[in-house]
Amino acid sequence: MARGELRIFLGAAPGVGKTYTMLEEAHRRAERGTDVVIASVETHGRKHTQAMIGDLEVVPRAEMRYRGVGFTEMDLDAVLARRPELAVVDEFAHTNVPGARNAKRWQDVRELLDAGISVLTTVNVQHLESLNDVVAQITGVEQRETVPDALVRAAEQVELVDMTPEALRRRMAHGNIYQPEKIDAALGNYFRTGNLTALRELALLWLADKVEEQLDRYRADNKINATWETRERVVVALTGGPEGDTLIRRAARIADRTKGADLMAVHVARNDGLAGADPAALARQRVLVESLGGSYHQVVGSDVPRALLDFARAVNATQIVLGASSRGRFAQIFSAGVGVTTTALSGSIDVHLVTHERAGQGRRRRAPAALSRSRRIAGFLTVLAGLPALTAVLSIGPGLSLINDLLLFLAAVVGVALVGGLWPALLAAVAGSLMLNWFFTPPVGRFTIAESDNLLALAIFVVIAVAVSWVVDTAARTTRQAAEAGADAQTLATVAGGVLRGERPLMALLERLRETFTLDSVTLLDKSVVVAEVGHPVCTRSADADAEVRADDDIVLLLKGRALQASDRRIVEAFAAQAAVALRQERLTAEAAAAKPLAEADRMRTALLAAVSHDLRTPLASAKAAVAGLRSDEVHFDDDDRAELLETADVSLDRLIRLVTNLLDMSRLQAGALGVEAIDVGAEEIVPRALDDLGPPGRAVQLHIPDDLPYLHADPGLLERVIVNLAANALRHSPADRPPVITASALGAQVEIRVIDHGPGIPEDRWDDVFLPFQRLGDRDNHTGAGLGLALSRGLTEAMGGTLMPDQTPGGGLTMVVSLPTAPATNSP
Structure with a gap:
């Protein structure tokens, strides 16, 4: 039975029209006679999307109960039993209700495909696993639902549903995406123009990489060696001579004429010992080309023009930049030279011969002869x-x-x-x-x-x-063979330099190995488990590989593309040894990253103790003075004085308790030892209770919390602490005639609680500073508290899976936005 085909509609953000476009495609298929059913479509209350379902057959959703509450999910068994030609399955990145057949919807889709059923589905770029952290950094919102990139890349078709940020914001303002009460919060948070522009660029770049990958696979499968000018790629050939700087800058200018063009520098290391190459010059030129946004490569070959053209065709280069020959006219009579030969054999690749100061002056350095x-x-x-x-x-x-x-x-x-x-x-x-x-x-x-x-x-x-x-x-000749060993050594030195500069040294090493020996793919196995792979097609078994090189008892390199010569095997073994070292290095780095929070916690505890000594002494001194006065036999107090002293002691001890509690919580938070017991709670319960803790000042805060607000999934005690700190901070900065306001609204799978003050505000370039411990930006009284409130509030919010971000208050002031996940449908009370 043939496997079904997967077509994915990719969007940069919610509301661009992925589901609508998918349903349009479903109608087109149905009109052509395809048996189409809707297995799952999420309209989110959008009337145009709901109307687009039309007369398409809908498979009833499965009724499920979890913790006493009823829910519906896609009925996978019913769709499999129905066996349509095409199933419409919305939201590829979706977690099913516990107890369902599969935990994730993409696993349901995989079963449909295995059963021979083609699938149309949708996904947003923020749900791609590789981009999840990037999107969180841009938008400040972490996506909890993700899907592995490999599943999306494996789709037969990925179609981008595109829309400009301005058009998407207009659609939002017209109420075509969210309900009216959510529009303002959405436009001011996730759907900012800058956020949408960045997400759109991420989607375009990700899709461009997939298209390029598909093109490379097609060319490899069909053995197409000719250059296809789908993207400008400029290759500059370096000999290690002083003219290299001139060539690199000229090639960079050529690449800059076309936006998005790639610049690649390549040096061909000759089998006879890199004649005329200056390793120091090559190292400098490598730094230069990388500083100009290019990449450096090195290949080994006895025939320099053919090796250069093989590399250029392998990377689908469109232009080659060469220096004019440095040999004298007499030498050119007997040999055409690299430039002339490359031009004659280049075919569709344009070749630029660039003149320089040494052109035609003869070689100043020659390869050493057998005898002097x-x-x-x-x-x-x-x-x-x-x-x-x-x-x-x-x-x-x-x-x-x-x-x-x-x-x-x-x-x-x-x-x-x-x-x-x-x-x-x-x-x-x-x-x-x-x-x-x-x-x-x-x-x-x-x-x-x-x-x-x-x-x-x-x-x-x-x-x-x-x-x-x-x-x-x-x-x-034996001397020349020693020179070849020198060439191998220089190749390894170049590889080592690339590994040290790369963020992922292991992948960089494998990619260099593949390029150097013109291989289709390289796979690294550790105890027969694939650790890393580059190229296509990838082999995962020794029986499928053209060559196998063992680094040690556990680590093996599998090479696909051509058999290795005996002379090549030595250097590949060196690559394998370096790959083993790089693998261990990455694992050590991961272990060091895991230990870093502990060291940071120790540093934070030390800083806390050093910074709050004054703040601890002040309430202690006030409380002790009040109690000592009450116990004194030398002074007699009336009832009013006694009440005042008791109130002073009570306020000082409360202040001390809050300070110590903040210190302990901050210390536990930094150490990762803060206990979080998240349950489903309503904001209308937590916020008033937090304001009651502030006493009379808290009653001045205005509340605007909708009755139909979804439940939050948070720790009530920690959330209350966050609201108390933010409200106290807002009260401290708000003028008497304009008290703070607390509002709440739902935005997708998040609930936002906004604490708004109309005080002097903080410049946008100082927003990050307010979350640093011991900062009291803008306080009229800079001696109240240790400056831990906002730092602790952000830490507590993030510990609950949310975010705390500042925003400008229209008309002046500062708004603190607490975003927390809504309670899962399976957990709602």
Whole structure:
């Protein structure tokens, strides 16, 4: 049975029309003859969405009871039994009522797909797991419902339902999204223009990444190597020479002409030892390209133009920037050079040859030869001086046989080969054979050989001389192999630099490995469990991999794309060892992050004790003075004086109790040891009770709490403390003729309690400072309290799963907004 197809309608925020567009698509499918049913649609009271359901078949929802309360959820069993071709399932990120078949709605959708039923569904960008924290940082609202990104990326189609922030706010103001009583709070909080613009950009960027991923997969599946200019990508080739800075800046200007273009710098490390590359220059150029918003890459290849083009095609580059050849004109006669060759082979990729100061001036640095120039010169000088000297010595000395003369000349050739290498040795062999023939082989003085034995001896002499020269040349090749090892070392050094700069060193390391060896994918396994993976298609079993490299007994790298050569395996093993180190580093970092709150708690306790010594002494001194006066036998107090002293002692002790309680709660909060017992409560119960705790001043606060406000899911005691602190702060700053106001409203899955004062207010750039301990911004009396009220209130609110944010009061003043989650439908009293 074929698996069903998943189509997701992605929105940047509630109200952009995802459900409406999804229902439009359902009607189109039904008109084409597709068997369509509505499994679950949440209209949220929007009449246009409700009307769009029309005559589509609706599968009745399942009735469920939880804690004595009845609820409805999508009836998964009924939809499976009905077996339509297409099911409409709204709100992909949704938690089902406890006791349902699956905990999450996306798990229900997965069962429908496995049963061969295609699904239309919706999701907002703030519900994507990877963006949840980013959205919370932007909007100040943490989303409790999330869905794994992989599920959305796996969908056959993801369609963005887009709307400008201005249009969405107009739709909100017209009452097409929320009820009228919720509109003002929504427009002033989540639906601010800046928030909506940021969410829209997040949605567009996320979808662009998915589209690019789909394109890369299509190109890989269809073996398409040609460049598709779907996005401008500029690759600048670096040699490690001083001209690299010029090339990088020119490539950056080319990339800046197109918004969103990618800039990538690549250095091809030659197999023969990175001829002409300056590691220090490459390091500086890497910093430069990254500071310009680009990325640095390094690949290994014996053919530089082909390696460069392979990289460019792998990243779907549209342009390549190269420096004009630094070689002289004479050298260019024998070899076209990298620039000319790359241009000839580039195909659809545009190649820019950029001139620079060193263009055409010849290479100032060359790859080291097998033997140094001085040794080669010494070898030729030995031939020119040594062979005539040896001939003269043998001519005037005691007469030796031809065999002895041959051995002496052979020794001379061996010496020349050891000093100067192949070419001086070959010259010595030829010159020696001629001298032996002229001076020592009968008939002497003529280049003829009378006896065949002498001819054989001379032939053997030449062969041995050439053989010795070849041995020296082999040693030179060994030197070049050492240079290749140097190239590998530099590659690893470059990788190490990228790992140190990256926020996720392990993923950076695997990505570098994939790029360096042009692999399809790299997977890291720890005890046969996938820890990290890059590329496509990914293999998770050794049997599916083209190569397997083991870092230790537990950690294994699986490579997909091509088999490794023996020379490549050494460096990949080094990659594997570094991957194991990076994995351990990430785990240590996670453990350190877990220990950080404990250290922060210790620091906070120390700061608390140091900062509140005065605030502890003041109420203690006042209470002690009042009690001491009452106990004194030297002074007689009347009833009014006695009552005043008792009231002073009572107020001082109450103040001391509040201070100590705040200190203990702040300490427990920082240590993560504050107990939170969240239940379902009504704001209309908590807020008046908190104002009663303030005494007579609390009765001046005005309350506007709707009767139909949803229940909160919070700790009543902690919430009361928050309201007391915020109301006391508002009373302290409000003028006598304009007392504070407390309002409450529902916004989605949140209830907002607003404590509004009309005092002097606080500049927006100082809003974060009010939540720092020991801050008393704007207090007329800067000696009352330890400045812990707002810091503690925010901590208590966040401990209950909510947020506390400041806002401007229209007309002047400060509004503190407490946002707490509503009680789950399964828990409502």
